[in-house]
Amino acid sequence: MTLTTDHSKAELESEGLSFGPATGEESRATRHASFDVAQHPVPTGREEEWRFAPLRDLLPLFQAEETTVSEEHLSYDVDEVEGVRAGQLGSGEGPRDSVLVPEDLVAARTAELTANALHLTAQRNVEVDQPTVVEIGGHDASVVAHGAIVLETEESSSATFVLNHTGSARYAQNVEMVLGANSRMTVISLQDWDDDAVHVATHVASIGRDATLKHIVVTLGGKAVRVNATSRFTAPGGEVEQIGLYFADDGQHLEHRLFVDHAAPKCTSNVTYKGALQGKGARSVWVGDVLIRKVAEGTETYEVNRNLVLTEGARADSVPNLEIETGEIEGAGHAAATGRFDDEQLFYLRARGIPEIEARRLVVRGFFAELIQKIDVPDIREHLTASIETELARSMN
Amino acid sequence: MSILEIKDLHATVETPEGTKEILKGVNLTIRSGETHAIMGPNGSGKSTLAYAIAGHPKYEITSGSVQLDGEDLLEMSVDERARAGLFLAMQYPVEVPGVSVSNFLRTAKTAVDGQAPALRTWVKDVKGAMDNLRMDPAFAERNVNEGFSGGEKKRHEILQMELLKPAIAILDETDSGLDVDALRIVSEGVNRAKENTEVGIMLITHYTRILNYITPDFVHVFVGGRVAEEGGPELAERLENEGYDRYLTTAN
C-alpha cells in the first residue's frame, strides 16, 4: 500500500488524512440521509457543509415550497439518439430515488417537488457513440425551478450524456446515474449560465460491477454554482474518473464538493479538478472526500485539485479529505495546491519575445490542457477552449 | 552588425537578510561574430549578469547602462529585449506544463519576427535544426522542459537560439552537467549559429572544457560581481592550470 500526500505550495483551509473517522469530525460514512424535508434543517453557515457557501444567494432554494414547471422559465430539450430511450419517472418510480438519498435540504426539496424526472437509458449491450445532449435553458432567475434527471447505462452498454446549462435560472437539480454491470457512462455537465444564475446540483452515481464512469463538470458561468458529486461503488471492479474545470470571475462563487465512496473491493478512482480565478471576489471551493470502507480491499485512489489565481482579490479554498478504514489497499493519495502565475514561467516565455499577455494565455491554456484533452466530445472541447480564451481576454486587456 | 555595450553595471537582489549588491560595476562590449567567454567561480554573479541584461524582475539595476545598437535595453520590457535581438539560454530552463515545444517555438518565432513564419519552410527549418541537434521528432510534441533530461534541456535552448536567430546570445552555463557527446552536439549548434548568423556570444561557463569545442575571441575572468581580468584564449589555459584561487585571494 502506498499513501501519498502532497501539499506543495498549498494554501489550505483545512485538510485531513485519517485512518478511521477523524476526531471531532464525523466520518463521511455516517452522514444523515433522508427523503423527509423536515429532517434537514435550514443551513446557518456554521455547518462544515455550508461554511463556504454564499447562503444569501442560495436562500430561495432553501425556502422553496413550490417549483416552477413552465417552459417559459426553464426548458429542457433532448435530442433523440438511436439506442438511448427517453422517458419519465414519477416520484419513487425506480430506479429514481434508489441512488440519491438526499443529504441536505436542497436535494430533499428537489426530490419532493419534482413530479417527473427525465430518464435516459442506454439499452443492454448497445454501444452509443453519439452523445445525448440535454439542453437546459433558463429564462428567469427570479423563480425557483427544480429538476431531476436519471441517467442509466444497462448491462454492457455505453453512452455519453451531456447536460448543457445556459441562460438565467434559480435551479435546484438532482442527477442520478445508474451504471449497470460492465457498462460505461460519460456524463458532462456544463454550467455555462449567465451572470445572475444560481444553481445547486446534487449528482450521485451508483457504479455496478466492472462498470466505468467518467464524470466531467465544467463550471464557467453563474453567480453561485454548487455541484455535489458523489460516486459510489456498489460492486467490485468499478472505475471512476471525475474531472472538473472551473473559471471564476468577479463576484462568482463556484463550489464543487466531491465524494468517492469506496464501498466495494477492487475499485479505482481518480479525481482531477482544476480551476482558475480572476477578479475581485472571485471565489472557488473544492472539497474532495474519499472514503475507503473496511470492505474496500484492493482500492486504488488518487485525487488532486489545483488552482491558479490570476489576479489579486480572488480566493480558492481546497480541502482534500481521505478516510481509510482498511490497510489492504493498492494505493491512496491526494494533492492540493493553489498558486499564482509563476513568474519564472512568464519570464522564460517573455525572454523568447512572447508578449506578456500571450505568455499568460499560454500558461493558462497549458494549465487546463491535460483536462480538455480528456473530453472526448470535440464540440465541447472546442467550445471550452474558446470560452477560456474569452475569460482570459476579459482580464488581460 | 550589432553591438552590446555594458557599462559600469550595478545590480542588487532582495534577500531575507536585506538588499544585496551582486553586480559591482561590469564593463563589457560584445560585437557580432565575437565570442566572449565569461569564466568565474560559483556565486561570482555570472547568472545575475545574464538575468540583469535579459530583464529578470528579481534583479534591480542600481546604476550603469546596457545598450544594444545604441538602444537602451534597460528601458525595455523582457519581451521587448528579446524582440530587439537578445537571447538568453538559461542555466536552469523552466517547465511550462501543457505547452508543446512546437507551439512554443512557433509562438516565439512569430513574436520575434513580428509575423508568423511561412508554414512550409518553418516545418522544414525546425526539423532540420532538431536533426542537427540529434533530437527525436517526437520531442516537438512534448511539453516545454517537462521531464527533459539535463542534456535535452540544453539542446532545446540551443535549438531556440538557432531558430530565433538573435543578434546577441547569452549562454549561461550551457555546458554544465553535460556528458562529452551532448557537449559536442551543443557546441556544434553554437558554432553553426556563429557561422550562419554572425551572432555575438557571451559564453558563461564555470569550466574550461567547452573551450575545446568553441573557441573564444576574448576571455573575461568574472569574480565578485565584476570582470577581474581580460585577455585572449591563452587566459583560459592559464585558468585551466591555476584555477580561480589567484583572483579569490585578491577579490574583496
Ligand SMILES: Nc1ncnc2c1ncn2[C@@H]1O[C@H](COP(=O)(O)OP(=O)(O)O)[C@@H](O)[C@H]1O
Ligand atoms: N534571487 C536571489 N536571491 C538571493 N540571492 C541571490 C539571488 N540570485 C543570486 N543570488 C546571490 O548572488 C550571488 C551570485 O549568484 P549567481 O549570479 O547565481 O552566481 P553564479 O551564476 O556566478 O554562480 C550568490 O551569492 C547568490 O547566492
Ligand SMILES: [Mg+2]
Ligand atoms: Mg550561474
